[in-house]
Amino acid sequence: MKYLYLAFLSILFIQFSFAQTATSNDSLTLNEVLEFMVEDLDCASISNITSPNNAQMHNQGFSSYGSFQVQNEPNFPFDSGIVLSTTSVSDLENITNNGDSQWPGDSDLAALIQEPGNTHNATVIEFDFIPFREELKVDYLLASDEYPVFVCDFADTFAFIISGPGISNVNPYDHDANPNTPEVNLDLGGLNIATLPGTTIPVNPTNIHDMTTDCTGSMGEFAVPQFFDAQAFDNNIISFTGQTLPLTAKVDLIPGQTYHIELKIADRGDTVLNSAVFIDADSFEMGTIPEDLPYEPGLPVELPECWTTSDTASFDILNTCSETSENYLQLYGGNYSLQTAAVDTDGVAGVNISWDMLNGCNDIAEAGKNLLVEYFNGNDWQLLADIDPISIPVANSNSSDNWMTVNYTVTSGMNKNFTLRFSRQSGNNQQDDISIANLSITEQTLSNEEFSVDTFKIYPNPVSDILTIETLNSTQIDQIEIIDIQGKILKTTNQLEIDVQSLSTGLYFAKISRQNSYIIKRFIKK
Template identity: 25%
Template sequence: MKWNAEDPVSDFERQRNTYHENTNNPEAQGNRNPFIDNPRLATRIWGGPEAEDTWGIYTSSDVEIPSVPTNLIATNITTFSVDLSWTASTDNVAVTSYDVFVNGNLYKNTTTTQLTVIGLNSDTVYSLSVLAKDIANNSSAQTTAINIKTLIDNQAPTTPTNIVISNQTTTSFVVSWDASTDNTAVTAYEIFIDSVLNGTTADTSFTVSNLTTSTTYSVQIRAKDAKNNISNFSTAVDATTSDINQVSSELFFSEYVEGSSNNKALEIVNNTDADVDLTGFSIKRQKDGGVDGDVWENELQLSGTILKKDVYVIINGSASLQKLKDEADFVQPNANETNFGAPINFNGNDPVGLFKNGVLVDIIGTYNGGNANFAINKTLRRKSGVSKPNTTFDLANEWDEYPQDNVNDIGTHSSILSVTSFENAGFKLYPNPVISKFFIANNFGDEILTISIFNAIGKKVFQSQQSTKEFHVQFLSKGIYFIKISTEKGIFATKFVKE
């Protein structure tokens, strides 16, 4: 702090601050050092000797207020906005900004003498005014308020177009469409199934659920604005749910373990309501993202079955982490004849693909992405909100990243925690909501092998292999949790609320 007060900021430091602020410069860090801009900030935060106040805000003797802005004018009034402009104020030092008020409340501060006010309601009167401020924060009086009235909104949004049906399962499908436009703003879309309102959303996609297997439905969408102006119905599109024996497109990667040494593993989730035969499914990798022109190679043909609402874990045969060994459904031998466990010997820059009869279904990493190192020394887990495969890798929006060798959640995925079969299987959890402890009644007397608790994003927070009926959960934060019980007859889950 002594140095900060005694060593003035140099021209070189000011130039360096400007250099690093330039986000177009690939060598710059993209932000300024505020203590170069004004050393007095450090004094105000930590005390000590008073440093120079280059802004003059904290040491200024300026008490003269700016003049009141003049000629406040409102133009281009729409259903939701208005353009304001005014003549600049004057000051003995300098006017630095203006505060704009809407109905007496501060709307925004600006350094210019014009501003577009948005977010207004249609057919509504508003009072608008402006005041000026200088660098010492002296404020003028507000201008005399002017009143405006926004236009009446009686225009309906455009009709939604390009209706697309995807991700059909036995009981659901996803419908998506191109956004409508409106003179103010589209606020919602209504989804009609067989001419009956099924749901409303502000997004341009919607999951229609609780449907009947192998059934065709008529889908239409219409758009609404804040004044309840409603568009025409979109052209009807047919959507057919899957047959019980049909493989759904919701078979996808749910975890990618790029661990130390040979601790490599993949997890595939079956989010459908039917068991899926893995015949025809395979996994391939692309070495180093195609740096040397490599294509998909080291194909591993899968076999067996992924049970409904379950996962399938594939590990390298030389994996040493016990959790991987315990959860493995398939072990790829690490030997010469398998090219040392390929393709389950990937590195963090090797894209891995899930294929069905040679057609790419899902991918981790970018094909021909080069040495991107998208997952080097990491574990990737699919986010809880992802419910379908994607042949375009989207790390930021679809995956959570964890440290190397973090495999605590391998063997399960949040999207498969069913809440429908718990009580039918003879189990009951009470009380619910839970304050400090709950009990599990086991009406049919089936032996409980393991009990696990997951938080709302699918992270396992508790596991027990003891067939106890009383659970103390004071350690849990407030929120929604899932409990999963494994028995010889299957896996059953329900949710509870911790208060």
């Protein structure tokens, strides 16, 4: 049946041809490809660039990756960038769909769609990098010839899999977007960040389409139509017959640490119709080596395991003032910051934070040579404390008698990468020292009944009119918010039966809150 459809597509392309405004370059080296993706490759820390699977290495006679440039095309959001495809990228306006080209697929992509051994024609680019900012973002879209007819079953899939400090190799994924089936835990050697915003749903044609094809009982039944680009559908200078809206893959990272990323795409089931991922030029925003501060990952002393560094640091680890204290750091004056390793606080009510402090184990810090303490809330840094040294007890003959304990409670910004950052922005190196020890970050638990995802049930799901929230242990609810996939709050109520008839078809979230804690349930509006 696919071959009959191909003949029909050929007639359409003959009748509706446009002047060429999309060009590609499929003869680039891997380093040259990355120059289109990274803003300043010379100043970025990228190494070990390889492509372990692509068309050329399997003697197909063409390249399945390269760069692209698009001009004067309102239905394509990117002017330039890189493209990875399941076919040749030499002519984006006339993609060949005949199934003749075949080379191996990818086991990670097969796992994401829960069909081992059923992917083909994979293209993979991978490399190591060191970020110099706390968040990585990549802008992209998926284009495919599986649109519009074969969206029920042909999940041509791609992934951006990142691994490194603070990132688990095993993560949950909602492979079919079905709210009534559990997520599957997969070991992909890292985290796939190419998922729909606010979900663990992988991006492919079965999970994003406009629902005009009836997929009842098939993989594409529970698609999220909000991310399908209906405006560009079959009305674009690239010859793919459908595409998603621009999406952003993002993840929190620890600056100065080494990470590995794999960009990969493959066909599902057969090689007849093809797909491609387009990545916007310069969108791989990892930051560059700071010009104002020389960056040197090799520190003069060894940090305890719970600490990392984000800038050049002037500090020491001594025992003169705290012979038995754990994680004791002497922070001299200067311009630098240290941060704790990331702590997963997602879903907890809050955290209690405490540490001991002392002024001047070696040289007393003067007024105004402050210690700044911030916490990472999942998006940016929030101020926790701005501590003037005059408020800290002064060391008494290098003894620990004067240590002061401070305590803070944080109940907002809980996330998978909760981190503390201690900064000195003034003072002299080897002088003005402030010491901290016995740092503790512990969960703030609710004082009464449990409040967790398992406490609630929502039904029916999918829903057409009334959504019911059922509490399973008489837990009190302060507020319920209905939120769309862009994060916009559409309804706020404290009622357990919510009228959702006015919502458009698609994916939504119910945020259920009590005190300083909340859980999120996902539902589909029919």
